[in-house]
Amino acid sequence: MELRHLRYFAAVAGTCHFGQAAEQMHVAQSALSYAIRQLEADLDVTLFKRTTRQVSLTPAGEFLRAEATRILAGVDEAEQGVRSIATGRSGLLRLGLTGTAAFSHLPRIARTVKRAMPGVALDIQADILTPGQCDGLRSGALDLGLLRPPAVGDGIALRTVDVESFVLAVSLDHRLSVEPVVSMSDLRTESFICYASRDSAVNDAVMRSCRSAGFVPRREHSAPSTAVLLALVAAGLGVAVVPESVRALPLAGVVFRDLLDAGTIELALAWRAGGDNPVVAVAVDVLSSGLVSEPVKEGSGRS
Numbered sequence: 385m386e387l388r389h390l391r392y393f394a395a396v397a398g399t400c401h402f403g404q405a406a407e408q409m410h411v412a413q414s415a416l417s418y419a420i421r422q423l424e425a426d427l428d429v430t431l432f433k434r435t436t437r438q439v440s441l442t443p444a445g446e447f448l449r450a451e452a453t454r455i456l457a458g459v460d461e462a463e464q465g466v467r468s469i470a471t472g473r474s475g476l477l478r479l480g481l482t483g484t485a486a487f488s489h490l491p492r493i494a495r496t497v498k499r500a501m502p503g504v505a506l507d508i509q510a511d512i513l514t515p516g517q518c519d520g521l522r523s524g525a526l527d528l529g530l531l532r533p534p535a536v537g538d539g540i541a542l543r544t545v546d547v548e549s550f551v552l553a554v555s556l557d558h559r560l561s562v563e564p565v566v567s568m569s570d571l572r573t574e575s576f577i578c579y580a581s582r583d584s585a586v587n588d589a590v591m592r593s594c595r596s597a598g599f600v601p602r603r604e605h606s607a608p609s610t611a612v613l614l615a616l617v618a619a620g621l622g623v624a625v626v627p628e629s630v631r632a633l634p635l636a637g638v639v640f641r642d643l644l645d646a647g648t649i650e651l652a653l654a655w656r657a658g659g660d661n662p663v664v665a666v667a668v669d670v671l672s673s674g675l676v677s678e679p680v681k682e683g684s685g686r687s
Contacts, residue, residue: 390423395408400441475663477528486511513584530654533585547650577607590646
């Protein structure tokens with residue numbers, strides 16, 4: 385049974401008129417009639433009762449009409465699904481995010497994807513540092529990342545979506561909590577709370593800012609995540625220099641103050657260079673248009 389014949393049959397069954405069905409299917413009536421006779425021959429049944437005045441379905445034809453409706457609906461759905469996946473409008477997008485980005489950018493990303501790519505399901509993997517995301521992108525465990533450049537290793541494409549200033553996080557009773565603006569040099573004698581990972585791009589940027597201000601920070605405590613880092617700050621165990629997006633994670637006992645000369649840090653979309661996943665390509669374009677976008681660059685970065 386050919387799918388073309390099944391569509392012809394459904395058209396005749398719906399109209400009980402060969403002429404109208406032929407017009408509907410944009411074929412000659414003789415070709416349509418031949419196709420129906422061929423279908424009946426293949427099935428060895430009579431599907432239509434034909435008289436000079438009318439065409440009606442036999443019991444076998446009634447059964448096939450119901451089945452044809454179900455089958456053709458499934459075929460149409462499959463065609464739409466295949467096209468949707470091929471154009472990147474359907475499928476699964478496994479997204480990795482660095483810790484602070486989950487607080488500041490994830491809600492906007494999720495809304496943008498839901499609006500522009502309603503057929504795409506998001507699998508969120510948060511609090512992954514840049515090296516881990518790059519490894520995940522290369523291995524295929526992640527499709528898209530939101531990380532702090534530079535990329536670690538080869539084969540990762542980047543597109544900057546945000547450039548954040550650094551701010552100071554101090555406890556409510558800290559001497560600097562009353563200052564609206566603080567300079568990096570004001571932190572010369574402070575104990576610092578940093579991220580635990582040696583691969584933290586934030587730690588590296590903070591270290592550079594401190595050195596530019598003429599001192600090496602005294603690292604008193606380390607934290608595995610931003611939430612723990614802020615809890616240690618609230619406890620008065622030290623100060624922390626963090627991306628401005630951390631303001632989106634308020635914690636009782638912690639205040640944030642602007643820093644004059646702390647520099648900035650980038651946030652970028654990352655994906656495997658040369659990949660052929662259409663969902664990723666569409667997601668990069670969709671998210672870049674909704675955020676601040678920069679030209680694509682391939683990172684070879686730190687190893």
